[in-house]
Amino acid sequence: MSMKYSKMFQTGRIGRLEIKNRTVMPAMGVNLANPTGEASPEIIRYYEERAKGGVGLIITEVTRVDDVTGVGTTNQLAVTKLSQIAWLERLIDTVHKYDTKMFVQLHHPGRQTSSALCNGEQIVAPSEVMCQVTQEMPRALSNEECKEMIGKFVQGAAFAQAAGADGVEIHAAHGYLVNEFLSPHTNKRTDEYGGSYENRMRFLLEIIAGIRAVCGPNFPISVRLSADEFMPDGLTGEDTVQIAKDLEKAGVDAINISTGIYESMATIVEPGSYQEGWKKQYATAVKKAVSIPVIAVNNIKKPETAEQLLEEEVCDFVGLGRSLLADPEFVNKAASDKENEIRSCIGCLFCFGHLGAGGHIKCAVNPRCGRELEYADYKKDGNGQTVAVIGGGPAGMQAARVLAKRDYNVVLFDEGSKLGGTLNVADKPLLKDKITTLVDHMSAQMNRENIEVRLNTKATVEMVKELNPSAVFLAAGATPIVPPIDGIKGSNVVTAESVLKGEARVTGKVAVIGSGLTGCETAELLASKGHKITLVEMAPKIGGSINPTIFMDLMSRFNKFEPVMLPGHQLVKVSEHGVAVKEVTSGEVKEVEADTIVLALGVSPRRTLVEEFKQAFDTVRVIGDASRGGRIVEAVADGFGKAFVL
Ligand SMILES: Cc1cc2nc3c(=O)[nH]c(=O)nc-3n(C[C@H](O)[C@H](O)[C@H](O)COP(=O)(O)O)c2cc1C
Ligand code: SF4
Known part of the structure; x- marks a missing residue:
């Protein structure tokens, strides 16, 4: 004791x-x-x-x-x-x-x-x-x-x-x-x-x-x-x-x-x-x-x-x-x-x-929660066969751990220099240190399960073929959505992801497009650094997809910076001076002055990689953001479930 x-x-x-x-x-x-x-x-x-x-x-x-x-x-x-x-x-x-x-x-x-x-x-x-x-x-x-x-x-x-x-x-x-x-x-x-x-x-x-x-x-x-x-x-x-x-x-x-x-x-x-x-x-x-x-x-x-x-x-x-x-x-x-x-x-x-919302208990970080009966014991039938997991984000790491518990020999590839995938972005806004703790915890599990981790490695079909794997798990994530809008390729346009990673240069007034969790959190972070923010959202409500309690908590801090909120407005054009947005109900177009435009319009699965691997291997499982582009809860549950039943 x-x-x-x-x-x-x-x-x-x-x-x-x-x-x-x-x-x-x-x-x-x-x-x-x-x-x-x-x-x-x-x-x-x-x-x-x-x-x-x-x-x-x-x-x-x-x-x-x-x-x-x-x-x-x-x-x-x-x-x-x-x-x-x-x-x-x-x-x-x-x-x-x-x-x-x-x-x-x-x-x-x-x-x-x-x-x-x-x-x-x-x-x-x-x-x-x-x-x-x-x-x-x-x-x-x-x-x-x-x-x-x-x-x-x-x-x-x-x-x-x-x-x-x-x-x-x-x-x-x-x-x-x-x-x-x-x-x-x-x-x-x-x-x-x-x-x-x-x-x-x-x-x-x-x-x-x-x-x-x-x-x-x-x-x-x-x-x-x-x-x-x-x-x-x-x-x-x-x-x-x-x-x-x-x-x-x-x-x-x-x-x-x-x-x-x-x-x-x-x-x-x-x-x-x-x-x-x-x-x-x-x-x-x-x-x-x-x-x-x-x-x-x-x-x-x-x-x-x-x-x-x-x-x-x-x-x-x-x-x-x-x-x-x-x-x-x-x-x-x-x-x-x-x-x-x-x-x-x-x-x-x-x-x-x-x-x-009427569901039963579930936990974002514990996919067994509420499903203990269904996910009772791991079948120990991997017999040392190799499985390649491509992508070391939450879905990939969760799948890797389950496969290792099932006695598979797991090789985990990630392009980055650190495991965590999108979690390494999600932990960058203010007060998100608990996500960093999760990354550290999941990474340590990879060590404990003796999973071979190949960082800084872009997995190719040839490379994975050399392993002769019995299955490939694709957890290759998703890329930020950049809609085909006039001016969107301008140097004043950046993605929320690149802002959070510290890769993008942000100056002056900022228009953040999209008020999902990433958009709101990025806006708050930039506001805290002194940028004047306009938050543009096409849906009638700002933050409509965010848990209401999380949203109210975030807004109680963010509102202190007096941001301009434009719900019900669609981005129609980007120029050197800012953006043009159209009010969805009236069709009226307004100009919003901004030096930097930050896109937070969600992510789309990396489909090309998926097709390539599906053609090359018999057993391919697509998990996490690569499957549907979602939140931690979906990524972890997806990785766990598909690895559990392989
Ligand atoms: C999913 C969920 C359901 C809850 N249901 C109840 C409940 O049935 N009765 C109750 O007294 N408190 C309920 N609570 C509050 C918890 O008992 C507890 O007070 C709260 O989660 C804060 O404690 P924690 O930080 O240790 O989680 C619930 C909390 C959660 C997260
Ligand atoms: S991680 Fe999220 S879902 Fe799980 S117990 Fe905590 S608050 Fe609930």
């Missing part, structure tokens, strides 16, 4: 429950259960992998207590029917095999869901206050309905206990129903469940009392709170200290501190630009005020940070959310001093965004 992380690997307690270490996987929606709420083989395998990875306590995803207005996702765990108990039991039994404990998170989404998910029922909340993100007006629960809803939480806890759960967590954070009762931002009621602090607390306290009465005095209850809602009239850190004290008095066994509601989303799941531990002051204040254990998430990406937070007495248990999506072995690797083998979360928010 690691001496470096001595705090992390101390046993801990929640109530009478002993937990083998101080790591907790907080609840994360995965949408892998059956539509009727039972644990499926997929969700069991997903959690098993995290338990096997060494975490001390797993809290299930948002688990529904009400089938009528309480639906959060389409394939969510539920504790609403007796028939679900046996399946939940299977899940909990599986996790217990690894000496990992499991709590069930009891959840009702309140106003942060949709009637579409709730079978057409109007969504409900303490009061008629609409969430600015979900944009659906809820109806206020009647007094009688409040009492019924409390009963549903209690019944959910009883079902969880019957299934063998080690405890429950009441989800009173992130702007969901219980949080909505606590907060003056969303609770405008005039009955005994609204108004004063005591009244706003009543809904939660009655749930706790109900669970105690039904599940007994020793059944652990944790309450998750958003310490600061980051809303002008919302709960603050000070309010939360008071709430935590009163919850301790009410007999709660642990407090789990998070932050934010949907309207302040970046503080719930932070984009990559946020620092680890940025919100530690909230948990610290609560821990000082109570004597029951405090669990806290803190955007933790490294075991060092987890250990430091425990050392500083920020919390008693560290929450490792996305770190366990990205690498389920995080805890075991820390325990065996192999922290440099951890694949870290890059904060891209694909996981959360994809869930919101």
Whole structure:
């Protein structure tokens, strides 16, 4: 056991429950259960992998207590029917095999869901206050309905206990129903469940009392709170200290501190630009005020940070959310001093965004996440046959690693002097150091797997033929799109890629054409260097393809430079003095003055290389950008999947 992380690997307690270490996987929606709420083989395998990875306590995803207005996702765990108990039991039994404990998170989404998910029922909340993100007006629960809803939480806890759960967590954070009762931002009621602090607390306290009465005095209850809602009239850190004290008095066994509601989303799941531990002051204040254990998430990406937070007495248990999506072995690797083998979360928010779009859990850097059953064990049938992988970007490196694990002899070619491909461009904008960490991690894996890497080498058909490979994986990337527009070949026109690589000379005023992630990030970088920016986008909205939380985070910094934004404008001409753009709806053409024009119009797959290799070899797999031109998530998944089934 690691001496470096001595705090992390101390046993801990929640109530009478002993937990083998101080790591907790907080609840994360995965949408892998059956539509009727039972644990499926997929969700069991997903959690098993995290338990096997060494975490001390797993809290299930948002688990529904009400089938009528309480639906959060389409394939969510539920504790609403007796028939679900046996399946939940299977899940909990599986996790217990690894000496990992499991709590069930009891959840009702309140106003942060949709009637579409709730079978057409109007969504409900303490009061008629609409969430600015979900944009659906809820109806206020009647007094009688409040009492019924409390009963549903209690019944959910009883079902969880019957299934063998080690405890429950009441989800009173992130702007969901219980949080909505606590907060003056969303609770405008005039009955005994609204108004004063005591009244706003009543809904939660009655749930706790109900669970105690039904599940007994020793059944652990944790309450998750958003310490600061980051809303002008919302709960603050000070309010939360008071709430935590009163919850301790009410007999709660642990407090789990998070932050934010949907309207302040970046503080719930932070984009990559946020620092680890940025919100530690909230948990610290609560821990000082109570004597029951405090669990806290803190955007933790490294075991060092987890250990430091425990050392500083920020919390008693560290929450490792996305770190366990990205690498389920995080805890075991820390325990065996192999922290440099951890694949870290890059904060891209694909996981959360994809869930919101109705998909199941996926992680950009871990292609097995949510597909553990399908990607169980590597077939070891390579028998030393050679496979050539052309291109050392994310798709190529991921494929190379899987092939090496399958006992293929892998030779990896890259034209550049460094592995990483497009990641070596993607890490150049501001605050993208987590991408650099990913490149370093993936490159180190090539070494560990003894993959022969030939850098500075443009692979030709002849060269690859000499290897007599049984298959060729083409991960040769893509090239920036340069549309055939008058003046586009001028010396004042450069690509975003060349700007980020530091190859292009940028002077004076800049027009950036295209507002995808690359366009926006390049624009921000140039603005930070003093260039006046005009951002041109043909679509009606700037940054429409970017995850909304990432986009808002980026804009909160970029807007300080007062850029000119031209959504709904198409580039029609480039001249020495700038560009002409046409307003898409009116057809009106405008001149935009610019000394440098930066093209960020996406990439197109390198097809010529593909055709050449397809003609020369029987088994060719095209992966990553060379296949369709996409993001890290697609590249990594593509490389993994095609290498897994070769
Ligand atoms: C995909 C995803 C789903 C989440 N679902 C839940 C949930 O079901 N319940 C909950 O309390 N928090 C949920 N969260 C928030 C996490 O529990 C955690 O607080 C957040 O990811 C920040 O911690 P981290 O930086 O360690 O990931 C979710 C986060 C993610 C990324
Ligand atoms: S999808 Fe992105 S943010 Fe989510 S866990 Fe994976 S790397 Fe982190």
